[in-house]
Amino acid sequence: MxxxxxxxxxxxxxxxxxxxxIAILATMVIGIAARINNQSKERCLESTFALLDSALQEYCECAGKFPEQPEKNFTNALIHSAYLYRELNLMPESRKILGRIADSLVKNEYGTADTPPEIYDPWGTVLDYGYVPGDNFPELVSAGPDKIFGTADDISSK
Ligand SMILES: [Ca+2]
Structure with missing residues (x-):
């Protein structure tokens, strides 16, 4: 016995x-899942940038110029994003492309029914838009996974 x-x-x-x-394995699985999740969000962001770039191209062909937004100030990203949406929505060809952006990325969080919505990145932060007249092409900036502008993980469309 x-x-x-x-x-x-x-x-x-x-x-x-x-x-x-078990703890080590769980940590590894969570880490891998987070990385896969971030990678799919990055791909989603890339396709959103590609759509907005072609919408901007169409806008430029109709209007003869890009929507101007020379201010470099991430704290006004909401205003910049709503301005971009309103401008792209003015031209039929760019409006068509706007309609192809995922509904979950187009939200009117801070405006009223009369104001244009803003365009967000897949992490839920509004996209910043900038264009200084004379530049080759406008720039869109995502705050990246940390949701804070001006840090190393920011992603630019350029
Ligand atoms: Ca960031």
Whole structure:
């Protein structure tokens, strides 16, 4: 009977080892899932940038210029984004392309029914828009996964 107990008993050290292994595996799975999630959001952002770039191209062909927004100030990104939407919505060809942007990325969070909506990145932060007359092409900026503008993970359309 004593030998039986010895053979099938589990020591505290063995339990702790199993718990540690499970914890390490769980951490790895969570880390991989987060990375895959971020990668799919980056791809979503790239396709949103591509749509907005072609909408801007169409706008430029109709209007003869890009919507001007020379202010470099991320705190006004909401205003810049709503302005971009309103401008692109004016031209039938660019409006068509706007309609192809995922509904979840076009929200009117801070305006009224009469004001244009803003365009957001897949992490839920509004996209900033800028164009200084004379530049080759406008720039869209996403605050990236950390949702803060001006940090290293920001993603530009340029
Ligand atoms: Ca950032």
């Amino acid at each position: 004593k030998r039986y107990k010895y053979k099938y008993g589990v020591t505290l050290v063995e339990i702790l080892a199993v718990v540690a292994i």
